Amino acid sequence: MPVILAIESSCDETSAAVYADGKMLSNIIANQTIHEAYGGVVPELASRVHQQNIIPAVQQAISNAKVSKNDIDAVAFTRGPGLLGSLLVGVSFAKAFALAQNLPLIEVNHMQAHILAHFIDEPKPTFPFLCLTVSGGHTQIVLVKDYFDMEVIGHTQDDAAGEAMDKTSKILGLPYPGGPLIDKYARQGNPNAYQFPEPQIPGYNFSFSGLKTAILYFIQKNEAATPGFVQNNMADICASVEKRIVTILLNKLTKAALDYGIKDVALAGGVSANTGLRQGLQELGNKYNWNTFVPKMEYCTDNAAMIAIAGYYKFLQKDFTDQHVAPLARMPF
CATH class of the missing domain: 3.30.420.40 (ATPase, nucleotide binding domain)
Structure with missing residues (x-):
């Protein structure tokens, strides 16, 4: 089975997950407390904090999964919908990681991924x-x-x-x-x-x-x-x-x-x-x-595990994208 690294950054959670062998091996979520002072998500601040969180989140996801970056077979990421600045951080990192490791890229619709979270665990x-x-x-x-x-x-x-x-x-x-x-x-x-x-x-x-x-x-x-x-x-x-x-x-x-x-x-x-x-x-x-x-509660809010399971099913269909892909604030089904 393929090893999928997944990245989610559509709003104010920076998340990375690894899925392999029919199991979610890790699912790291870095929350952003900076928005509490403003009573809601501030898009510019969200994108800046994503830049701070994304490398540690990915490193922790890979470490917790007990795999190396050389074991990864594909990189799945949220293309949209979401806050454009936040999406840009995740998409850019996914593209850079895939390019450096010569891996295929898998774009995921955030809303489809929420639904496919039901296929992470039993019952389905x-x-x-x-x-x-x-x-x-x-x-x-x-x-x-x-x-x-x-x-x-x-x-x-x-x-x-x-x-x-x-x-x-x-x-x-x-x-x-x-x-x-x-x-x-x-x-x-x-x-x-x-x-x-x-x-x-x-x-x-x-x-x-x-x-x-x-x-x-x-x-x-x-x-x-x-x-x-x-x-x-x-x-x-x-x-x-x-x-x-x-x-x-x-x-x-x-x-x-x-x-x-x-x-x-x-x-x-x-x-x-x-x-x-x-x-x-x-x-x-x-x-x-x-x-x-x-x-499960951890798969209800925004998380990379749901991106990983969607990426897994797209991998089976060989549904890949290329390095020209750009984030979409609005992304229909």
């Missing part, structure tokens, strides 16, 4: 399956017919679910990143304490901009009427917001699964780490007799 879904892919930048329902035969049948028409959580956390005065904190507070709160609207969007598409506005007005109104309202009711607010976002996502996923008659249903992307969403999918699986799949 059976084709065709549906995957709800949810992150800070994307919300999609994807019909997965084969490893690289995927059709987006539903998508957000404005904001992503992860962005709605991040903006809510900012409105509530929580530090960045806010998604995990909303999850934490929601576990302690009453999800039925407050009611937020569910957008009536036809088909399998989503919309979260109206929900964000409703949450903002709710907070402003109640905080003006009762100073300290947010601080005193943080857990209930987070639980109620999380419940609404999760029901929006799972209602559309349920409609798609029933319409298509598909029994294998999966989650992917950073928001798939959310406890409420994971539990909600499991409950639906029990109700409809679905086979449900959620990656």
Whole structure:
């Protein structure tokens, strides 16, 4: 089996992984704490920190995998979508490493890789399956017919679910990143304490901009009427917001699964780490007799392991790119 070195740098995580012999031998993720002071990712700072982190991350991945650079058969990397400056660091390093070692290059679509993370470990879904892919930048329902035969049948028409959580956390005065904190507070709160609207969007598409506005007005109104309202009711607010976002996502996923008659249903992307969403999918699986799949936590957020598994399947197809490849901020399936 080939030894694949993979590199991921689409946003603010610098990650490197090595896959060989049907196993993920290493998966190193270097997070960037510099953005906490700004309440969100600053693209210019992200690209600079990637430059600092990428060589140590790759060295550690190779070392942890107990291989040498001469054992590597191909270099897989995220071409897009993502922040252009961040992508440029990873793409440039991958091209330089491959050129120096005379290795083939494999470009990977970041969103496809999130879905293919389900093939790193057992159990694995059976084709065709549906995957709800949810992150800070994307919300999609994807019909997965084969490893690289995927059709987006539903998508957000404005904001992503992860962005709605991040903006809510900012409105509530929580530090960045806010998604995990909303999850934490929601576990302690009453999800039925407050009611937020569910957008009536036809088909399998989503919309979260109206929900964000409703949450903002709710907070402003109640905080003006009762100073300290947010601080005193943080857990209930987070639980109620999380419940609404999760029901929006799972209602559309349920409609798609029933319409298509598909029994294998999966989650992917950073928001798939959310406890409420994971539990909600499991409950639906029990109700409809679905086979449900959620990656391990380390494979939910941006990581190079998912790039490695996508690169492995592309290697088998001899689907290589050349040294002229450039990063793409927008990269459709």
